[in-house]
Amino acid sequence: MELTRIGGKVIDRGRIYRVVDRILDLRAAGVSQQEVAAHEGTERSFVSRLEALGEVHRGARIALVGFPIGNKEEILALAQEEGIEYTLVMTDEERWRFVREKSGSELLNEVMQIIAAVRGYDVVVFLGSDMRVRVVEALLDKKVVCVEIGHSPIKGDRLVDPEKLRRLLRELKAGGAAANHRESGRRSE
Numbered sequence: 683m684e685l686t687r688i689g690g691k692v693i694d695r696g697r698i699y700r701v702v703d704r705i706l707d708l709r710a711a712g713v714s715q716q717e718v719a720a721h722e723g724t725e726r727s728f729v730s731r732l733e734a735l736g737e738v739h740r741g742a743r744i745a746l747v748g749f750p751i752g753n754k755e756e757i758l759a760l761a762q763e764e765g766i767e768y769t770l771v772m773t774d775e776e777r778w779r780f781v782r783e784k785s786g787s788e789l790l791n792e793v794m795q796i797i798a799a800v801r802g803y804d805v806v807v808f809l810g811s812d813m814r815v816r817v818v819e820a821l822l823d824k825k826v827v828c829v830e831i832g833h834s835p836i837k838g839d840r841l842v843d844p845e846k847l848r849r850l851l852r853e854l855k856a857g858g859a860a861a862n863h864r865e866s867g868r869r870s871e
Contacts, residue, residue: 683696701722705729706733709733715730743802744766749771749773749809750836750838751773751831754771754773756844760847761851771809804825805826805827808829810829811831812830812834
């Protein structure tokens with residue numbers, strides 16, 4: 683129990699954390715703010731303000747997939763800063779290891795799981811070769827924004843300009859021009 687004294691009151695921080703966790707879990711499960719407030723004995727406006735405190739972004743749910751990316755860690759950090767909910771970014775070595783270390787059926791199952799996961803997002807940003815771009819566009823019935831990082835077959839890692847990617851992600855989150863096209867949009871890196 684972690685207690686804090688504020689004036690004449692003693693506050694149990696653990697209790698606050700547990701209540702906040704329950705509120706967020708209920709909201710993530712689709713329960714209305716009003717119902718959550720009634721369940722937790724608080725006001726709807728408190729639930730709304732709590733969500734606003736932690737809000738990273740509104741709008742489209744975005745997935746980011748890319749390979750072979752030389753500045754993977756930088757791109758993953760950028761994606762986290764921008765509130766991207768799903769990322770699958772691999773270096774050249776990682777993508778070949780991903781393929782080589784699995785049997786045919788394991789590879790197929792994992793690829794199908796990845797496709798199923800990204801289909802749950804409103805927009806998929808794909809960083810890859812010209813050939814992979816066409817495959818991704820054909821596989822996904824979602825809006826796909828492709829950033830070509832080279833001609834197939836790409837040998838070795840490619841660097842992605844983080845600031846260009848940040849601008850693209852912000853434009854998509856804001857519902858800008860790139861986000862308003864139903865068909866896939868291609869950009870060259």
